[in-house]
Every structure is written in C-alpha cells, then in structure tokens.
Amino acid sequence: MAVSGFEGFEKRLELQFSGDDPAGLGLRQLEFESLEKVLHAVQCTVVSAVGNQYFDSYVLSESSLFVYPTKIIIKTCGTTQLLKSIRPLLNYACDLGLILCGCRYTRGSFIFPNSQPYPHTSFREEVMYLEESLPSHLCYRKATVMPSKLSSHSWHVFTASDDEESHSHMPEESYTIEVCMTELDHVLARKFFRRPNDGKSGDSAGKEMTEITGIGEINPNAIICDFAFDPCGYSMNSLDGDRYSTIHVTPEDGFSYASFECVGSIYDHRNNLVEVLKKAALVFRPATMSVSITCAEHEVWTRVAAALEPLGWKCRSCAVDEFPTIGNVIFQTFTTRRK
Numbered sequence: 001m002a003v004s005g006f007e008g009f010e011k012r013l014e015l016q017f018s019g020d021d022p023a024g025l026g027l028r029q030l031e032f033e034s035l036e037k038v039l040h041a042v043q044c045t046v047v048s049a050v051g052n053q054y055f056d057s058y059v060l061s062e063s064s065l066f067v068y069p070t071k072i073i074i075k076t077c078g079t080t081q082l083l084k085s086i087r088p089l090l091n092y093a094c095d096l097g098l099i100l101c102g103c104r105y106t107r108g109s110f111i112f113p114n115s116q117p118y119p120h121t122s123f124r125e126e127v128m129y130l131e132e133s134l135p136s137h138l139c140y141r142k143a144t145v146m147p148s149k150l151s152s153h154s155w156h157v158f159t160a161s162d163d164e165e166s167h168s169h170m171p172e173e174s175y176t177i178e179v180c181m182t183e184l185d186h187v188l189a190r191k192f193f194r195r196p197n198d199g200k201s202g203d204s205a206g207k208e209m210t211e212i213t214g215i216g217e218i219n220p221n222a223i224i225c226d227f228a229f230d231p232c233g234y235s236m237n238s239l240d241g242d243r244y245s246t247i248h249v250t251p252e253d254g255f256s257y258a259s260f261e262c263v264g265s266i267y268d269h270r271n272n273l274v275e276v277l278k279k280a281a282l283v284f285r286p287a288t289m290s291v292s293i294t295c296a297e298h299e300v301w302t303r304v305a306a307a308l309e310p311l312g313w314k315c316r317s318c319a320v321d322e323f324p325t326i327g328n329v330i331f332q333t334f335t336t337r338r339k
C-alpha cells in the first residue's frame, strides 16, 4: 500500500480476440499457471474463483479478472502495473491461435497519482506503453481524457481496433457501465471492516458482508464469488448467464472508494438498469460518483440520471465521445445535493 493510503481507483483493460473457432473454449483453455504468470507481471494474485458455462471469473488481491473464450477483462487497483499483462497475454493467445482485434483501457483519476509505478505514472506514459505493446494491425487508435466539473473525477479512455468497418467487437445491443464512488457514507463503510480476530476465512467473512450490506440483493439470480480482506476491504464478482458484475470496496476514511461494474443489453427492460443502479448506490451512499457507459449507439445513459436523481444525487456534468469500433462513451458525474 502507498504510504498515503490505498488507491481504490481501478485500471481496466479489455482485450478482444478473434479466432477460427468462435464457439470453442478459446482463452478459457489457458492453464491456471499461465494466468498466474500474467498476474505476477501485474503484481497481484488470485484469492477466489468461480466459473460457469460461459466464462471464468477470478477475484484478485487487487480487483478482478474475467476470461471469456475470445475476451479477457482485467481490472486492478492499488499500485498494480496492469498494462504489463498485455505482452504475456498476447503471447499466450497467439499459442491458442487467437488474434487480437480490439483493446480498451479505462480508468478514473487516481487519488494518489504520485504513488503509481511505471507505466502508470501518467496517462501520457500509459498511452505510450499501450501504443508500443499493441500489434500494428490495431491501427484505429484513440486516447482521450473525458472531463467533468469535478477535478477529482475525470475519465481516461484508450481504444485500439483493427478494422473500423467491421464495427462490432462489442455486440451492438450490449453496454458496459463502470461506476466509481468516493466519500462513502461512514456508517455504511464500517460494514466492510472485519471484527478483530473474527476467526473467519476471507470467503466466509465476504459472504457475510454480501448479506449484511445488501449487495446480495442487487441481482438475486446471480452466483456470487466474494472475499473480505483483513482488516477491511471487500471484492465480489457475480455471474448471471454470460453477464458479469463486480464490486470492490476500500472503506478506509479519507480515501474511501467503491466501484460497481456490470454489463447489460439495450433490450433489457428499462427498469433493470435503474433498479440495479439504485441498489448499488444505496449500498454506499457516496457523496460523489461517476458513471461511464460504453455503448454502440443508444440513449441508455438517460436512465442513469433517472435512477440517481430521485435518490438525491444531482448530475453535475455529462461528456460524450465516440471511439472507433466500440461506439460512444458517456461520462456523467453526480454529487449529493448537500455538496
């Protein structure tokens, strides 16, 4: 941990591959030892894992990893060196006959930017490292920092893709939503601290936190893989068919942070996203939150304000940008009226 405090804001990397056998196991064939080597380069480890017929999910010492046949998502916090996973992953994927066709890297603004090691010392450095690590056939590249009225919340996005015309590494109907919450309600944050010497494993303490905080109610149909750190901190992955969601919590005063991420479809009932967002926000009641949606083309983002404004958060800013192949990224920030 940095001397100042734990860096909750995650770095998130999504790599999309194509191959001859799209119905096959693809990346899921990777040996656990290979994944461990990739994570060693990033400087984190697996603490818990669960899979279903569609994908494998891992809770990490610093956030989460999801492995689909042709897609891998790694999200890591603290002082991890996430981008160092790219080269080993590309080598393993190549051995499986998979070719990289898309890359998306996103993150918020670090609370402790000076504690970040290379190549995460600045967004400029990260982009240079990405540019050098990715194969040249990913020729459509774009890097942007999406601003907000709150200097502590801006959204860093880098994308690279192989062919703008094919326009669908991401199914047109699906979207990803990434929520970053800071200044958590103190009483609610206390629930993510363990009692000293509770005699529990990280798994059983995690299960208890999932229940008492209401996290288990966000999607009651999902399989949940949860873990509680000692003395505090919590991570969970949930699996519902081919969809994941994930929550990570740093509850310490002064740098409290929680993130919620899920995927959805524009064809879901309008209320699904509204209800899920409401429930996730009420678990933490943060003073400030940012919501980023990546979606091909749809007004799904209007549902975010519809979910949060009746609960007392006010939308302070909204930025939209378009990226090759993945479509639009909409970045909104919210604060409580009391701010």
Ligand SMILES: C[S@+](CC[C@H](N)C(=O)[O-])C[C@H]1O[C@@H](n2cnc3c(N)ncnc32)[C@H](O)[C@@H]1O
Residues within 6 Å of the ligand: 006, 007, 008, 009, 010, 060, 061, 062, 063, 076, 077, 078, 229, 230, 231, 232, 233, 234, 235, 248, 249, 250, 251, 252, 257, 258, 259
């Ligand atoms: C890994 S978790 C969740 C990460 C997530 N990105 C976040 O900050 O919300 C981080 C929390 O667990 C605590 N923690 C305790 N032991 C830890 C460990 N061995 N590795 C990482 N975090 C640990 C940290 O102090 C922090 O509160």
